Every structure is written in structure tokens, then in C-alpha cells.
Amino acid sequence: MLIQILLPGLLLSGLYALIAIGFTMIFSVGRVLNLGYGAFIMFGGYIYYQSAQILGLGKVPSFVIATAAGVLLGLIVYVILIRKLKGDAIAIEISTLIFAIVTQAAIIVVFSPSPKSMWPLIPGVLRVGDVIVTYNLVVAAVTSWVVLAALFLFIGKTHIGRAIRAVSMDPKGAVISGIDPDRINLIIWGLSGGLGAMAGIFLATYTQLAPAMWVAPLIIAVAVVIVGGIGSILGGLVAAHVIGMLETITTTLIAAELRGVATMLLIILVLIIAPKGLFGKAEL
Amino acid sequence: MSYFTENKGFDTLSATSENRPQPMLEARGLTKSFGGLMATKNVSLHVNPGESLGIIGPNGAGKTTLLNLLTKEITPDQGSVFLNGNCIDRLSIHKRVLAGLARTYQVPRPFHDLTIQEHIRVGMMPDGLFDMLLHGADDEKELKIAESVGLGGERAQQYPYELAMGDLRRLELVRTLATEPSILLLDEVFAGLTVKEIDQISELLTNRRATHSTTYMIVSHDLKALEPLVDRVVVINFGEVMTEGTFREVVADTDVQNAYLGTGWEQE
Amino acid sequence: MFAKGTNKGFLGWMIFGIAMLALPLFASSATVRIFVFANYIAIFAISWDVLSGRTGYISFGHPFLIGIGGYTTALLTHHLDMPLYITIPAAVLVTMIAGTLFFLPALRIRGTYFALVTLAFMELMYGLVQVVAPDITGGTRGLTGLPSIVTGAVSNYYLSFGVMFTLGLAMWLLIRTRLGTALGSIGMNEEAVRACGLNTTKLKLFAFTLSAMIAGLGGAMYIHYLGSIAPRGLFDVSFLFTILVACLLGGAGTITGPIMGAFFLTLLLEFLRPYIPGSERYLIYGVATLVLYVLQPRGIHRLIQITVNWFVEGFMRRKST
Numbered sequence: 001m002l003i004q005i006l007l008p009g010l011l012l013s014g015l016y017a018l019i020a021i022g023f024t025m026i027f028s029v030g031r032v033l034n035l036g037y038g039a040f041i042m043f044g045g046y047i048y049y050q051s052a053q054i055l056g057l058g059k060v061p062s063f064v065i066a067t068a069a070g071v072l073l074g075l076i077v078y079v080i081l082i083r084k085l086k087g088d089a090i091a092i093e094i095s096t097l098i099f100a101i102v103t104q105a106a107i108i109v110v111f112s113p114s115p116k117s118m119w120p121l122i123p124g125v126l127r128v129g130d131v132i133v134t135y136n137l138v139v140a141a142v143t144s145w146v147v148l149a150a151l152f153l154f155i156g157k158t159h160i161g162r163a164i165r166a167v168s169m170d171p172k173g174a175v176i177s178g179i180d181p182d183r184i185n186l187i188i189w190g191l192s193g194g195l196g197a198m199a200g201i202f203l204a205t206y207t208q209l210a211p212a213m214w215v216a217p218l219i220i221a222v223a224v225v226i227v228g229g230i231g232s233i234l235g236g237l238v239a240a241h242v243i244g245m246l247e248t249i250t251t252t253l254i255a256a257e258l259r260g261v262a263t264m265l266l267i268i269l270v271l272i273i274a275p276k277g278l279f280g281k282a283e284l
Numbered sequence: 285m286s287y288f289t290e291n292k293g294f295d296t297l298s299a300t301s302e303n304r305p306q307p308m309l310e311a312r313g314l315t316k317s318f319g320g321l322m323a324t325k326n327v328s329l330h331v332n333p334g335e336s337l338g339i340i341g342p343n344g345a346g347k348t349t350l351l352n353l354l355t356k357e358i359t360p361d362q363g364s365v366f367l368n369g370n371c372i373d374r375l376s377i378h379k380r381v382l383a384g385l386a387r388t389y390q391v392p393r394p395f396h397d398l399t400i401q402e403h404i405r406v407g408m409m410p411d412g413l414f415d416m417l418l419h420g421a422d423d424e425k426e427l428k429i430a431e432s433v434g435l436g437g438e439r440a441q442q443y444p445y446e447l448a449m450g451d452l453r454r455l456e457l458v459r460t461l462a463t464e465p466s467i468l469l470l471d472e473v474f475a476g477l478t479v480k481e482i483d484q485i486s487e488l489l490t491n492r493r494a495t496h497s498t499t500y501m502i503v504s505h506d507l508k509a510l511e512p513l514v515d516r517v518v519v520i521n522f523g524e525v526m527t528e529g530t531f532r533e534v535v536a537d538t539d540v541q542n543a544y545l546g547t548g549w550e551q552e
Numbered sequence: 553m554f555a556k557g558t559n560k561g562f563l564g565w566m567i568f569g570i571a572m573l574a575l576p577l578f579a580s581s582a583t584v585r586i587f588v589f590a591n592y593i594a595i596f597a598i599s600w601d602v603l604s605g606r607t608g609y610i611s612f613g614h615p616f617l618i619g620i621g622g623y624t625t626a627l628l629t630h631h632l633d634m635p636l637y638i639t640i641p642a643a644v645l646v647t648m649i650a651g652t653l654f655f656l657p658a659l660r661i662r663g664t665y666f667a668l669v670t671l672a673f674m675e676l677m678y679g680l681v682q683v684v685a686p687d688i689t690g691g692t693r694g695l696t697g698l699p700s701i702v703t704g705a706v707s708n709y710y711l712s713f714g715v716m717f718t719l720g721l722a723m724w725l726l727i728r729t730r731l732g733t734a735l736g737s738i739g740m741n742e743e744a745v746r747a748c749g750l751n752t753t754k755l756k757l758f759a760f761t762l763s764a765m766i767a768g769l770g771g772a773m774y775i776h777y778l779g780s781i782a783p784r785g786l787f788d789v790s791f792l793f794t795i796l797v798a799c800l801l802g803g804a805g806t807i808t809g810p811i812m813g814a815f816f817l818t819l820l821l822e823f824l825r826p827y828i829p830g831s832e833r834y835l836i837y838g839v840a841t842l843v844l845y846v847l848q849p850r851g852i853h854r855l856i857q858i859t860v861n862w863f864v865e866g867f868m869r870r871k872s873t
Contacts, residue, residue, distance in 0.1 A: 033664055084846055089664060090610060091849055094800060098845060101793055102838035108831045215789050219675060222668055257683040264676035271669045272657050355747075381749030389747070395740040398733070406737050407748045409730060413758055416731035420554065463749045 004131050005248050011133055013244025014141025015202055017148060017237055019217045020224035022195035024236040027225050029168045029188045032089050036077060036096035037196055037221055038214025039103035044070045044197025045204030045213065046107055049118060059121060066201055067194050074193020078186055100214055107211045115210035121201070140202035147195065148237065155233075160187065219260070223267050242266075306369050308333045308499050309385065309467050314353050314363035323349040324523040326363070331467060336493065336500040338514035338531070340507060342543055346523040347503045348390060351469050354501075355380055355387050367467075382411060384466035390475060392456040394444035400455055401426050401440040407462025426462075433458040433488055450481030457488070467499040474506040482509050489513055507535065519543070555728045564808075565721055572713050581705040588705065588777065590818035591712035595770035597798040597810035598720055603763035605804035606727065607756060608739030609658050613670025614795055616677050617654065617764050619786045621647040621771030623681070626781045627688065630695050636776065643772035644765055651764025655757055662742075671792075678787035694782025701776050708777055715773065716811070719766055724807040735759055736805065797841050803853025812852050817841075 023037045047069045052062035077099060085091045120136040155161035166174040167184045174181060203217055220243065228239030243263055250262040307330035314327045324346045331337045339347050352358045354365055356377050364373050367383055375383060395403060404426045409416060430440040433454045447455060453473055460468060470489075474482050486509060492498055504510045510517075510531070517534045519526040521543045527534060534540055576584050596618060604610045624643035628634045634642075657669045682692045689695070702711050726732050734755055737745050746752050775781045785791065794817065802813025820840070824833045848855055 033668075081842075081846065088849075091845075093610075093664060093667070094796065095842060095845055097793065098797065098838065098842045101790065102835065102842055105831065105835035105838045109835050113831065219671075222671075226665075226668065255683060258679065260675060261679035261683065264672045264679065267672040268657070268669055268676070271661055271665055271672075357743075377746045378749050378751050381747060386749070387747060389744075393741045393744040393747075395737045395744065397740055398737060402733060405730060405733055406745065406750070409734055409748065409750055411749070411751065413731060413754065416734055417726070417729050419730070421730055421733075459744075459748060 003129060005245070005252055007128055007131050008133055008137075008252075009245040009248035010241075011137045011141040012248055013241040014144040015137065015199075015206060016220055016224065016244045017240035018140065018144035018195070019199040019203060020221040020236055020240050021144075021148060021151065021233070022192035022199065023218075023221035024225050024228070024233060025188055025195075026192050028233065029164060030082075030087075030185055032082075032087070032092045033222070033225075034077075034096050034192070035093050035218065036099040036103070037192070038216075038218035039100040040070050040073060040193050040196025041200035041203060041217045042107060042209075042211070042214040043073055043103060044200030045118070045209050046111060046200075047197065048201045049111075049116060049204070049209055053119060063121075063198075063201060067198050070197020070200070071190045071194040074189040074191070074196070075186065077193070078189035082185070082189065083182070100218070104211045104214065111209075111211070113211055115208045117208050118205045120205050134206075136202075136205050140206065143198070143202065147198070151233075160184075164188065216260075220263070223263050226267050227270050305332055307331060307366070308335075308368060309354070309501065310366040311350070311354060312364050312366070314350065314360045314365070316349060316353055316358060316360050322523050324353065324360075327520070327523070327525055328363075329518050329525060329528070331499055331501050334497050334499055335516065336502065336514045338510050338517040339501060339503045339520060340505075340510065340517055340534075341520035341526070343505075345520045347520055348471055349523075350520065351387060351471050351501075351503060354469060355385065381463050381465070384464075385469070386460045386463045386465035386467075387469035388453075388456045388460050388471055388473060390472040392452040394452060394455055396444055399441050399443055400430055400435050400458070403455055403459045404429050404440075404462045407459040429458060429462050432492075433461070434484070448481075449476050450478065450484065453477065453481075453485060454488070457485070461492070465498065467501065470500065470502045470504075472504055473502065474504055474509045482506070486513060554725060555733075558725070558728050561724070561728075561808075565717075565724070569717055572717070573710075576706045576709055584705045584709045586818060586822050588708050588712050590815050591709070591716040592770060592774045592777070593794060593798055593818055594716045594811045594814035595712075595719060595766065595774075596795045597802070597814045598716070598723055598807060599763050599766035599770060600795050600799050601804060601807055601810045602723055602726075602766065603759050605799060605806070605810065606732070606735040606739055607759050608742075609662060609756070609759075610664075610667040611654075611670045611763075612667045612792060612796075613654070613672075613674040614767060615787050615791050616670065616674040617647055617650060617767035618771035618774070619674075619677055619681075619783075620650045621768030622775040622781050622786060623689065624768075625772040626695050626698055626775055629699055629776075630697075631688065636699065636701055640769070640772045640776075644768040647768025647771065648761050648764045651760045651767075652757070654764065655760040658756055658760070659753065674787050674792065678783050681783045681787070690782070692783060694780060696780040698776055698779050698781065700779060701773065712773070712777070715769070719769075720807060720811050723766075727805075727807060731755075731758075739805065797845075800849070801841060801844055801851050803851030806851075806853045809851050809853030812856075816852060 019041065022040065023034060026032065026034045026037070044066045048062050048066040051057045051065050052059055057065070077096070081095055081099065082092060085095060120134060121139050122135040124135045125132050126135055126138055155164055163174070163179045164184055164187070166177065166179055167181050171181050174184075199217070204213070207213070223243055224236050224239045226239075227242060228235035228237070243266065246262050246266060247259050250258045310328075310330040312328050314324050316323045327346075327350060329337075339350065341347050349358070353360045353363075356375070364371055366372065367380070367385055372380060372383065372385070395406065398406070405421045408422070408426065408429075410419075427436055427440055430436040435442075435451065435454060435458060444452060444455065457470075457473070473485055473489075477485065489500065490513065493500070500513070502510060502513060514531060516528065517531050518528040519534055519537075519540050526543065527537055527540060529537075575587065579587070596614065599617070600611060600614050621643040624646045625636070625639040628639040628642060629636065654670065654673065658666055661669065681689050686692070700708075702708055727736065734745070734750055735758075738752055738755060742752055745755075798813035798817050799810040800813070801816065802811065803809025817837075821833065821837055824836060828836065
């Protein structure tokens with residue numbers, strides 16, 4: 001029984017961490033919510049589908065193409081939208097939400113509104129005792145851990161990483177020490193777009209491709225940020241696992257339909273009881 | 285937890301003490317720490333009716349924290365606040381304002397989409413929703429109040445973004461005055477102003493004191509501007525009351541001079 | 553009682569009212585139905601504006617309130633065969649109670665966080681309706697065959713327009729009283745409002761309850777117009793999007809703006825239909841909305857103001873020379 005929850009829960013948590021990380025980064029650095037983040041995820045999924053399943057370019061090149069396309073989309077959104085709104089948080093939230101809807105409409109125009117099923121990245125299933133998990137989910141979780149570890153190294157060890165941390169802690173102080181926050185934000189949006197697209201590939205193979213698929217991951221990302229707390233990437237990692245486990249427990253032990261309900265209750269409770277999140281340092 | 289322990293244990297400080305009038309505002313043992321940092325330590329002080337009290341002290345001495353504790357912007361860890369001899373610990377910010385204890389902020393907080401006259405309207409607003417709904421604004425009175433700080437006539441229709449710093453301070457002041465405070469706490473009213481603007485605000489406060497018998501508590505860095513406005517000064521350093529007395533007594537105090545060394549105050 | 557310039561605005565309302573009353577005389581029944589839809593969107597937009605436009609507490613969960621109103625009346629009429637003159641007031645009452653539930657987080661959090669809690673409320677409702685007692689709520693498929701208040705396009709048009717016009721005018725007058733000024737100032741600087749001696753909790757509770765009342769009434773009437781109710785389509789991001797964009801595009805906080813926004817959005821979609829019958833229409837609609845929002849975040853209301861001022865100034869200048 002325990003393994004039935006622990007193993008799928010752990011893998012799902014890994015996927016959720018990957019979904020949330022790009023969103024958390026923008027929130028930590030720019031203190032704005034990118035409600036269009038779901039569009040990056042959906043975009044990545046569809047580009048991969050087009051490249052791998054329609055054009056037949058192979059899995060690995062398609063993966064790279066989709067991720068690169070995500071980076072490009074992130075950069076474009078930053079340059080044409082976010083920079084113009086000059087840090088007005090509400091305006092950014094609303095315009096990114098509109099952007100997500102626009103992306104959804106564009107996807108419908110190009111790919112039709114009907115859902116598409118994706119081939120798994122690696123077919124087959126893994127059996128541990130009587131627990132069955134797909135290799136696909138295993139790959140997603142492992143990739144997520146690798147990406148997160150790489151990101152930690154990048155932020156901790158590199159010059160750009162230190163600049164990112166500086167901007168996230170104190171934007172004004174960072175300017176004084178010669179860092180250009182605009183460039184850092186550009187980098188972050190590009191990274192976020194790429195990570196989002198990558199997460200989208202895994203998510204789409206885990207569920208399916210559909211023009212409304214951006215809502216669910218956005219809500220997961222929001223939940224991770226809220227539960228983990230602002231400015232805390234590590235907190236986000238823990239929160240992703242809390243949510244992944246919670247969902248697995250609810251779906252296995254209570255009812256599969258209650259998956260989202262548990263997460264929503266958690267968000268509401270955390271926001272009302274501890275608005276800073278479980279690991280957040282910053283004030284509201 | 286009950287705060288209704290008014291005179292117990294405070295007999296020597298008690299409001300009914302013979303040789304002192306009842307203070308208008310009194311703080312007893314206000315203590316507040318943020319994390320490990322003690323922002324104020326056991327601060328006790330009082331302001332008598334009609335008096336103007338200056339609060340001075342170096343940067344980070346806890347002056348603004350003290351104001352925040354008096355108006356309940358933050359809740360003290362220990363200590364009590366009395367208004368006209370009544371403990372007001374349980375009153376929230378807005379109730380304290382209604383009781384006559386109002387303040388201005390160091391950084392003005394205007395309503396960006398309201399005219400000067402509308403700021404005064406918010407200040408004059410009654411407490412009841414029906415009252416707000418059914419009775420219109422008193423145009424004449426609003427303009428009269430605006431006039432009293434030199435923002436009357438055409439200027440009353442200006443928006444905050446059209447105003448210079450001196451006028452923003454005046455706007456902040458007039459909005460607070462519209463609540464008809466009996467005691468007004470002013471936080472760094474002279475910060476960021478030109479010499480001319482300081483004179484104007486200073487004159488305004490003096491006139492107001494002559495016409496209405498408003499009691500003041502003025503926090504300021506600018507000792508020169510403060511001098512003509514205050515009857516008595518309390519010096520705060522490291523969150524504690526260091527000394528008090530008349531302006532001349534206090535600036536002559538060597539400890540005060542030492543505390544201020546390097547912060548721009550030089551005795552002339 | 554009301555701020556200056558109210559009379560001039562009143563004239564605008566009268567012209568709008570007369571034009572709308574005359575509309576069914578000229579328009580086809582299909583066009584009239586489009587306007588019924590616009591009226592309902594306008595009601596929801598007014599509800600959003602009373603709360604979020606004024607007090608700055610941005611709600612991403614308005615469909616939650618609308619849905620509570622809709623489900624209350626749907627369940628009462630469907631299962632208990634209660635008459636509409638009981639179920640609709642009951643729906644309004646229940647929504648107002650739900651509005652106070654909505655209000656609790658607003659005591660502690662605001663801005664983005666508040667918006668997210670309300671979004672969570674909406675998603676929670678979407679999940680719960682499908683799972684909890686689906687034999688009563690109809691689950692994912694919802695309930696159909698609900699009674700209608702009046703029949704025919706024109707009757708429904710007059711009903712929805714009457715309610716929208718009355719609510720809109722009432723709220724427009726409300727924001728022009730001192731109470732309206734007080735609510736608006738909360739959206740600009742809540743601490744300063746408190747420092748002016750105002751009880752912001754009381755003011756916010758008022759705004760929430762009022763907004764919920766309008767949402768409940770609109771929601772209940774809307775589902776009786778549709779004749780059916782289902783969780784998808786109601787507790788839905790694109791429904792939220794329509795309301796939100798109507799308000800923002802029109803100009804939040806002005807009441808007239810969101811009404812204009814609601815009509816603009818609905819009519820834009822319909823106007824595009826003969827030229828672009830396919831799904832591209834939504835893409836153009838979305839892009840147009842995004843561009844308009846980024847260029848003028850204060851909406852059509854402000855654009856009209858600027859245009860009118862420009863004409864008036866030009867006129868004055870010509871007169872003086």
C-alpha cells in the first residue's frame with residue numbers, strides 16, 4: 001500500500017517540480033506572476049508533437065527544437081509585453097492571462113480544437129511489486145531532478161546566477177552594483193519559456209494535448225509558489241512534493257475526481273493561514 | 285489578555301497625580317521587538333493638552349516605530365497607550381483617529397486618482413455607511429479646509445501627480461486635519477522640502493496652533509526647523525528615552541551631542 | 553448627495569436607455585439574442601467592478617459567485633419545483649452569504665494573493681460540483697430543462713436590459729456618493745483610508761456583499777435564460793476572462809466602462825462572424841483585446857474621455873479666435 005502511494009507520488013512530484021520551476025523563477029526574480037506560463041507549457045507540447053509526430057524529426061531533435069521554441073517565446077513575451085508594462089504587477093498578470101487565451105485561440109486555429117494523444121518518450125512500463133508506472137513518468141521525474149540540480153549549480157556557481165540572485169533579493173541594490181535588471185529579467189523569461197516548454201512535453205505525454213491544457217499546470221505552478229513561499233526555489237521543490245503526494249493520496253485512497261480539490265483546499269488554507277508560504281522569506 | 289489595568293502599578297505615573305495636568309496622550313512602557321531587534325524599549329512619555337512635543341533622535345532610533353505603536357499601525361509587545369486618561373490599547377487605527385488621535389506619514393500616501401478636495405472629503409467622511417450614502421459632501425467646508433493650508437480655489441481640483449513635494453506634505457496634512465484631530469502626530473514633516481517650503485509648513489502649523497488648540501507631537505530630523513515649533517523635546521536613542529527638556533536644555537546635553545555626532549547636527 | 557457632473561452623465565444614461573428600448577423595433581430576433589447575452593455579461597461586469605474595480609481587490613473567482621447563484625435556483629426549481637419568485641431571491645441571498653465567505657481572505661491578503669485565492673475558490677467549486685452528490689447537482693453534465701422566466705427573444709431582451717440598466721444606473725450613482733469615494737480610495741491606499749478614521753473592514757464587507765448580490769441575481773437569471781447549467785462553461789477560465797476583459801477594456805472602476813466593454817466584446821465577436829466564421833475569430837478578438845489593453849490600460853472609458861476633451865478643447869479654441 002505504501003509503495004503504491006510513494007512511488008507514483010514521488011514521480012508525479014518530480015513532474016510537478018519541473019512544471020513549477022519556470023514559473024517560480026519569474027516570480028522570485030521579478031515579483032510578478034506570469035499567468036501566461038501555461039501557454040509556454042502548451043506551446044512546448046504542440047511544437048514537440050508537430051516536430052516528432054507530424055514531421056517525424058525524431059524524439060531527441062524534437063525535444064531540443066521544442067525547448068528552443070519555448071525559450072524564444074519567453075523572450076518574445078518579455079520584450080513585447082512585460083517590458084512595456086514596467087513592473088505593474090496587476091497589468092502584467094492580466095495581460096499574460098490574455099496572452100494565454102490568445103495562444104489557446106492560435107493553437108485551435110493551427111491544430112484544431114480536438115485533443116491529440118502523444119506517443120510516450122520511452123514506451124513501456126516499470127513494475128515494482130504490483131505497482132505499475134510508465135517509463136515516461138520515470139523519465140519526466142529524472143529529467144526534472146537533473147534540470148533542478150543543473151539550475152541550482154547555475155544559480156549558485158555562475159556569474160549570471162549570482163546576478164540573478166542579487167536582483168531577486170534587492171533589485172535596487174543590484175542596479176547599484178552594476179547589474180542590469182532588464183537583462184537578468186530577459187534571461188529569466190527565456191529560461192522560464194524553455195523550462196515551461198520542456199515540462200509541456202512531459203505533461204502532454206503524461207496526459208494529452210488539448211488547447212485548454214494550459215490551465216491545469218498553471219494552477220499547479222501557482223499552488224507550488226503559494227505553498228512554497230516567494231523567493232524560495234527550494235521551498236518550491238518541497239511544495240511540489242507536498243502537492244504531488246497529496247494528489248496521489250487523494251486519488252488513490254479517496255476518489256480520483258478529487259485530485260484538484262485537495263490542491264485547491266491546500267492553496268486556500270495556506271494563503272489564509274500563512275500567506276508567506278511555508279518557506280517564504282519575503283513580506284507580501 | 286486584558287489591558288484594563290489602568291492605574292495599577294503605575295501610581296507614580298498615574299494620570300490623576302496631583303501636580304500634573306492630565307496628559308492628552310500618554311505612552312507607558314511601550315516595548316516592541318522585530319525578531320531579535322528591540323525597536324523600542326520601555327518607552328514612556330506624555331503630551332499635555334495644547335502642548336507641542338518634539339521627538340528627536342538619530343536615524344533608526346525608533347521614532348517612527350514609536351508613532352506606529354501610538355496609532356496601532358503595529359501592536360506593542362508590552363506597554364499601554366492612554367488618550368485623555370483612557371486606555372486605548374484595544375482601539376484599532378481608525379477608532380483612534382475618531383477619538384482624535386491622527387497622524388501623517390513620513391512618505392506621503394496620497395490617493396492617486398482623487399483631487400485635493402476629494403482627499404479632504406475622505407478625511408471628513410463620517411463613520412456610518414448610510415451617512416456616507418445619503419448625505420452629500422459639504423463643498424463649502426471642504427474648500428474652506430483646503431484654503432486653510434493654501435490649497436484652496438482652483439488648486440483644490442489638482443491631482444497628487446501635479447504636486448511638488450511640499451504640496452504633497454500639505455495635502456497629507458490637510459487630509460489629516462480634516463479628521464479634526466485633537467492631537468496630531470507628524471512624522472518627518474520637513475523631509476525632502478526646500479527651505480521655503482519648510483517655512484510655509486512651519487507657519488501653517490504655528491497658525492493652526494493659535495486658531496485651534498491642536499496638540500502636536502512632531503518627529504523630525506531637522507532640529508533647526510523644529511526649534512520654533514516645540515515646547516518640549518524628548519530624545520530617543522537605541523529605542524529608549526535618553527533625555528527630555530526644553531529645546532535649549534536638550535541640545536546643550538553632551539550625551540545628545542554625542543549621539544548626534546556625524547548625523548549633520550552641529551551646534552552653532 | 554451626488555458628486556458634480558452627475559446631471560450630464562444622467563443625460564447619457566437616458567439616451568442609452570431610449571436607444572436600447574427602441575432596439576427590438578429595428579433589429580432581427582438573432583441580433584436581439586446577441587444583445588441579451590451582452591446584457592448578462594454587462595451585469596456580471598458591473599458586479600466585478602463594484603468589488604474589484606473600486607476596492608482594488610481583484611477577483612479571479614467571480615464565476616464562483618455567479619455559479620452559486622445559478623446552482624441555488626437550478627437545484628430549487630429542478631428538485632423541489634419551487635416557483636421562480638422564491639428561488640431567485642433565495643439564490644441572491646445564498647450568493648450574498650457566499651460573498652462573505654469570499655471576503656474572509658480579504659481580511660489578510662490582497663493583490664495577487666487575493667486574486668489567486670478567488671481563483672482557487674472557483675476551481676474548488678468546479679471540482680466539488682462534479683464529485684459531491686452528482687445525482688443532485690447533475691455532476692459533470694449538469695442540469696437541463698430549467699424553467700424560463702419569460703419566453704421569446706424580445707421579452708428576454710427587455711427583462712435582461714431592465715435589470716442591467718437598473719443595476720448599472722444604481723451602481724453608477726452609488727460610486728458618485730461619498731460612499732463611492734470611500735470605496736474607491738481603498739483601491740488607492742488602504743492604510744491611508746484607515747488613517748482617515750474609516751473602518752475599511754466594514755467598507756470592504758459592504759462592497760463584497762453588494763457585488764455578490766448582483767452576481768447572484770445575474771447568475772440566477774442567466775441560467776433560467778439558458779435553461780441549463782453545467783460546471784464547465786460556468787466555473788471556467790474563459791468565462792472569467794470574458795468578464796475580466798469586459799471590465800478592463802471598458803475601464804475598471806467606472807461602472808459605465810465595464811458596460812461598454814461588455815457590449816464592445818460581444819458585438820465585436822458577432823460583427824466578425826460573417827467575415828471570419830471559423831475559430832480565427834477568437835484569435836483576432838484576443839489579439840485586439842491584448843493590444844488595446846497594453847495601449848490604454850484604463851480602457852475605452854478613458855479613450856472616450858480623451859476624445860471628448862479633444863473635441864471640446866478644439867471647439868473652445870476656435871471660438872476664442
